Structures are given as structure tokens and as C-alpha cells.
Amino acid sequence: MYNLSDLETFIAVVENKGVLAAAREQRLSPATVSHRLSKLERELATVLVFRDSRRVRLSPAGEIFYTRVGAIIEALHDAEHSIGARSSSVSGLLRVTMPPWVFSKYVMPKLNEFEQAYPELKLDFLITDHFVNVVDDAQDVAIRVGKLNDSGLLSRKIVNNSRILCAAPSYIEKYGMPENLTQLSEHYWVCLPWQRQLKLFDEHKKIHTFNAKTRFTISNSDNMTQAAIAGHGIAIKSKIAINEDLKNGILVEVMPGVMAQDDAPVWFLRPQNSLTTRKTDVFYDFMKSLFLSCE
Template identity: 35%
Template structure:
């Protein structure tokens, strides 16, 4: 019978992307991880990974095997979490995916308070502007900013997200302040992607506007730097630019219009019968920290 420890190592290599990273997370050397994976392959009589000098990827057999064991490992973790919750102990690794800017500004500074309360818990925070595959990526939960859609995942709303149009005083001095939404067509806009549409709430209700510009990027932080440097007008969240609006480093454009109110900050996690204690505790921590009137709005 296959050793459950070998299955956990195999799963961790997939979620971490390399044997060395998996070893660090599990407290094992890369050599031990490699040996345990090889032992599992020998036990199964098939190759699970394709290995090159730069990367590691699943074979077709490896993918099929992972798809079949991930639920088993999840069930074991839930059972341990149930017992841990009854005993008051919280252990293991909490793997979180979050947007790059938000994670840097509003999660990382508050991790110490959470981790001080649970010293036996290891937190693995992965920052990315892409929507991570929670199950396939081995995440316990993801923090997401956007409109909630129907899916097999469970989402808990953490805080509202208010987004405003803004530009630097230098840009306004050079190009003028638009007085109507129609006048935006004569301005340089900074949408993150070429196909993005700005969904706005205005005096006459919901409207959409397709912005046009000369800079397109998949990085929200690049857009942020561009608006601060005076390149154009952007739709930004107040959690991101609130202090700059207050100090005058940025100016709000068309204050009668704001981003769609359907965009919210949420914690998303796999739909499970039993929510692991470590996940519930972290979600509760963020919900209390942000609340219906988050501190960045003050």
C-alpha cells in the first residue's frame, strides 16, 4: 500500500511547483523529496513527472493520479482540522492566493497579528494578478476582487470595494479635467487589458465605457505607476489610491461616477462539507479587520 506521506509530498510538489520548494514547506531536503517521489513512481510502475533542468510537469498518468488523490488528502486534512478544532490546536500550512497589490498593502502588514495567535501554523501567501485554480494549485483559499459568479466554490464577502476615476495633477494641467463621460474619449485612459470595459454607476444608473489608451498591461501595479506618473486616467480602488487622493497626489475625475458596486472583496474556497479550522480562522480575522466600512475608507 502506498505511504500517505509519499502522497502528501507528491501533492506538495505540484502545488509548490518544484521539489526544492516542496521540501522547504515540509522541512525536507530536495534529495529526500526526490527519493520519495521516485519511490512512489516505482511503487505505481509509472512516471508521474516530466523533469527538465528548469521545470517539472505532470505526465498524463501523473495528472490522472493527482486528480484522484487530491480529494483523499483533503478529506484527511478536514478530519485533522476537526480534531484540532476540538483540541484548540491549529497546525499545518495555510496556502493563500491573493492579488499582488492588495496582498502587499492589506494582507502582508497584518499577517503578524494572525500568526502570533497561531504559532504552530505556517502561512504560504502567493501573490498573483491572475485568478488561481484553487483546487489544482493546492490553495486553501483565495482572496479575490471582482463580481461574484456562480461556481462550485464557496465565497464569503469580506468588504465592499469602491473604485473611482483618477489622474495626477500634472496630467490634469496638461490635458484638462473632463466634465462629462463623453469627454473621456478625448483623454488618455489606462485600462489594464485591451478588452476591459469600465462598468460605472452614475447619476442615471449603470453605464459602460470602453476606455482607449496607448498602454496595456496584465499588471495592476504597472497601471498604478502609470497614473501616478501622469500618463492618463485610471479606474482605481480606494484601498489602493485613497491616501494619494487625500494628500492631493492624485485627483478624482468625474466624481459623479464610480465603479460598479457589484465588485467586492471576497474569500473564496473549495466547497467542502467541513471547512478546515485554519481557513475559517483566517477568513474571520480578515472579515473583522476590514468590515463593512474598511479602514482605507476612513
């Protein structure tokens, strides 16, 4: 039967695109690599790599096997780590999706530190505000803000957060600071497309629903903040997305406490049935650390 080392050698051959290069990487003689590879193929009774003396390329079966075995070896390292064995480094690819403001305001500034701590871990960011259908396609982690819909994912709360209304001082100066719902409903809004229906408390804490009056909607939360700062209207924002802008006076809060559904924690989501948890755990710790100051 073939060995783990045979599998690892196969991976190395694929990733280094050659027997010689793989041998160098693994500190083995080319003969060994060649031997291991042919043993693997013999025992699987399947050709994994076509090789002529000049090039090496994967067979269709090899393609599939490479993907699978890569994940398996990774899962094994992960299992080793989970029992405290080996000081194996975190490596591989982690696919993460999150809203733009989380990325630009919290992740980006500290990304260097993360890269230095885990140099062998590659990150694929899918940055979008769209809430549905994001994790479907093989994402490892999703950062979500607000109420979770029940999605069969494991969720961990990263930080509490609430949504507030805000606007630029210049806008307020021009249109006045609203004092009640009637006035508020006359104002212009800067919204994400799916935020147009608003649920707000009146002075008796009764919930009113109305549609926001908009000149435009923007489907990216960062750009929408820019629009609010530029004075285009009142915006619904996560508190921790604009706390600095509030402090600097670039934005001011409008009618505090008026939002009916203002609870919008930041969540960390991942599929439950993954064989590898180390990468996601490490990334969770990183995300958690970014929001520590927001508690």
C-alpha cells in the same frame, strides 16, 4: 489493525527523513518507531519506505499514502477542534490567491502578527490579478474583488468597496479635469488589459459603453497604480486600494459617480467540500480584521 499513532509515526518518519530523527521528535525510542512502521506496512501489505541503514526514502505507494494520510490527520485535528476538544494548534499549509494590491496594501503590513499568532501555519501566496482559473489548481482560499461569477465556491464578503476613476494631479494639470463623457473619452487611460471596455453613466444616468484610449495596459494592479501616480492617465481603481493616495493628494478622483458598475466588494472564497475548515476560518478572521477600518 493499525493505529492513529502508527500513521502519525509514519508521517514523522517521512518528515524527519529517518527513524531516529522521527523518534527524537516524537519522544519515542527508535525501536518503537521501527515497530510501528513495520506494523503499518504489514497490515497494509505494502512497502511504504525503502530503508537501508543509511537512508530512508518513500516508495511510490508511500508517497501517495503520505499525502493522503497527512490530509486525513489534519482533518481529524480539525474535527476535534470543531467540537471544542483539544487545544490543537492550527498547522499545515494554506494556499491563498489574491490580487497584488490586496496583498501589498493590506496583508503584508500585518503578516508578522499573523505569523506570530499561528506559527505552525505555512502560507503559500499566489498573487495575481487574473480572475479566471485561479482556484482550479488546489488553492484553499481565493480573495476576489468585484462581481463573482458563479463558481461553486463558498463565498463570504469581507468588505464593501466601490470602483472609482482617478488620476495624478500632474496629469489633470496637463490634460484638464474632464467634466462630461465626451471629454472623458478623449483622455488617456491606464488599465488592466481586461478593463478596456468601460460602462459609464452620462448626465441622464444612461449607460454608455466605450473603449478606453490607452498608451499601454499593465496586467498587475499595483504597477498600474504606480503608472497612474506617475501621471500616465486615468485609472479605474478600487476605492480602498487608493484611499490613502487620495488623502495624500497623490491621486485625485475623477468624475465621481460616473462608473456604471462600481460595486466591487472584496470576497473570501473557498471550496465547500473541504474536510478542514479551521485553517480557512482562521485566515478569514485575519482578512476580515485587515479591512475593519474600511467599513
